[in-house]
Amino acid sequence: MSPRALPLSNPVFTILSGLIEERLGLFFSPQDSDILAEKxxxxxxxxxxxxxxxxxxYLRYDAGAAEELEHLAEALVVNETYIGRELDQLTALVDLLLPPLLAERGTARIWSAACSTGEEPFTLAGMLSDRGLLGRVELLASDLSQRVLAxxxxxxxxxxxxxxxxxxxxxxxxxxxxxxxxxxxLLRAVDFRQLNLSDREAVRRMGKMDVxxxxNVLIYFRDSTIKSVIDSFASILNPGGYLLIGASESLLRFGAPLRCEEHGGAFFYRKDPV
Ligand SMILES: C[S@@+](CC[C@H](N)C(=O)[O-])C[C@H]1O[C@@H](n2cnc3c(N)ncnc32)[C@H](O)[C@@H]1O
Structure with missing residues (x-):
């Protein structure tokens, strides 16, 4: 353990990690105890x-706890991202899935729900612009971390x-x-805001989405949190809308309310069209 890490006993690990999971969704297993102490x-x-x-x-009971949790979140999240990440899936989205959706509805709302420093929604903005579609799509992006949003x-x-x-x-x-x-x-095309994915009410307030x-964020959540986040996404997706998750992630074990489909060699989870 790093010399800067304070001791973290098993009972304190249990209550501290439980509080972090309850408020931020982030899951630390007992094997991660040293990592949590260091962070x-x-x-x-x-x-x-x-x-x-x-x-x-302090985090549990103090009047300043909510603000302090926001600061702590900055130390706990992993913000790794880059332009063009998992590009096949984005290409299939803009070339195969979006055109019929736009033909049917005229416009589309797309939300990058854990956008980190913006590379994901900006990649999408660039791809949409190249295809003359940017003006027909509302692009929203959010993250838990105020630092990455800035x-x-x-x-x-x-x-x-x-x-x-x-x-x-x-x-x-x-x-x-x-x-x-x-x-x-492209910068102006993306509307950024702060949002905690484990806050179901905040997700609901985003309004209806097409995509x-x-x-690459569900990997930091426990299964019960993933299920809750997916349920809240499903409730705001328009019929026929799509959820994109990371290439190393899968929802198949949840019997999710969305159907897994393959398009252009990439996987998508779709809400049934009515
Ligand atoms: C590894 S990055 C993924 C960025 C991008 N989606 C990609 O695939 O490149 C994960 C992001 O999820 C955010 N995050 C973690 N927990 C979150 C939560 N409960 N609500 C919203 N965002 C969260 C982190 O701040 C981080 O920026």
């Missing part, structure tokens, strides 16, 4: 606590975000040294 300790120490039990009491709204990318650029992206970006900045119309992307 929470710097924030606890910064707030003047030298015991994780005292920090737990980065996303800048539309600036470092080398890491640019490591798997699709050839089409030359028209989306302007190179600046080892980084790049996004074309202003929801929730990629």
């Amino acid at each position: 929470t300790s710097p924030r606890a120490l910064e707030r003047g606590f030298d015991s994780l039990l005292d920090y737990y009491y 980065v996303a709204k800048q539309g600036k990318f470092s080398g890491r975000s640019l490591r798997a650029l699709p050839p089409a992206s030359v028209g989306w970006l302007e190179r600046e040294g080892s980084g790049a900045s996004l074309r202003p119309d 929801i992307l929730c990629r």
Whole structure:
């Protein structure tokens, strides 16, 4: 364990990880006890606590607990993402699934529900723009972390975000040294907001969606949380709408309210058309 980590006994691990899961959806198993101690300790120490039990009491009962949980969330989340990630699925979405949907409805609402620093919705914005479809799609993006949202709204990318650029992206970006900045119309096309996916009411307030992307975040949730998040997505998807999850994730074990379909070699979960 890192020298900066405060001790975390089994009973304190149980109540602290339970509180984090209840409020943020993030699951830490007992094997992750050292990781949780390492991630929470710097924030606890910064707030003047030298015991994780005292920090737990603060998070559970203090008037400033909700705000402190937002700070702690920044230390707990994994924000890995890049432009063009799992591109086959996005290509199948814009080339195969979206055209019939737009033909039927005229417009579409698409939500990137754990967007991190924005590379996922911006990739989609670029692909839609290239196909002349951007003006017909409302693109929403959200994340738990205020820090990544602030980065996303800048539309600036470092080398890491640019490591798997699709050839089409030359028209989306302007190179600046080892980084790049996004074309202003693509930046303006995405509406960012903060949202906790385990807050069912917040998901409901997003309104009806035609497509929801929730990629590479369900792996941080326990099955019961995943099921609850999927149920709330299903309740806001329009009939015939699609849910996209990460390539390494699957919902088949849940008997989910959405049907798994393959399009263009990628998997999608679809709400039954009525
Ligand atoms: C690994 S990134 C995935 C980004 C992007 N979807 C992709 O596939 O490249 C996971 C994101 O999920 C966010 N996240 C974690 N828990 C969340 C929650 N309860 N509600 C909303 N976002 C959450 C994290 O802040 C992080 O930015």
